Amino acid sequence: MDAAFIEEMKDLLYKERKTILDRMNGDNSSFKEEGATGRGDSVDLASDEGAFKKMEALNAMDAKRLTAVENALKRISENRYGICLKCGKKIPEDRLRAMPSAVLCIDCKNEEERRRSAN
Ligand SMILES: [Zn+2]
Numbered sequence: 001m002d003a004a005f006i007e008e009m010k011d012l013l014y015k016e017r018k019t020i021l022d023r024m025n026g027d028n029s030s031f032k033e034e035g036a037t038g039r040g041d042s043v044d045l046a047s048d049e050g051a052f053k054k055m056e057a058l059n060a061m062d063a064k065r066l067t068a069v070e071n072a073l074k075r076i077s078e079n080r081y082g083i084c085l086k087c088g089k090k091i092p093e094d095r096l097r098a099m100p101s102a103v104l105c106i107d108c109k110n111e112e113e114r115r116r117s118a119n
Pocket of ligand 1: 104
């Protein structure tokens with residue numbers, strides 16, 4: 001795969017990693033503030049719980065994305081970037097540009113989603 005393209009993707013991946021980490025840190029601090037103001041009131045406590053669940057779900061999503069980004073960076077360092085994890089075919093550059101952390105080609109990705117929705 002083209003070295004300039006790899007550099008471009010690396011740049012995008014590092015940026016995405018930073019965005020996710022910044023957001024995770026931001027969420028944590030705003031949650032602490034909410035927790036401090038809602039102390040001692042049962043109604044506020046319940047809404048805090050809701051906020052916490054929402055934050056947990058958000059963090060889980062970000063954590064997943066972060067893992068995908070780290071995996072992609074690892075694959076770059078192993079010279080396996082842009083190769084589909086399942087079928088070993090090249091992932092089109094257009095797809096990688098739209099989603100630099102993609103590890104599956106569109107066919108395999110579609111198949112995986114079909115299987116997941118069938119469950
Ligand atoms: Zn594939």
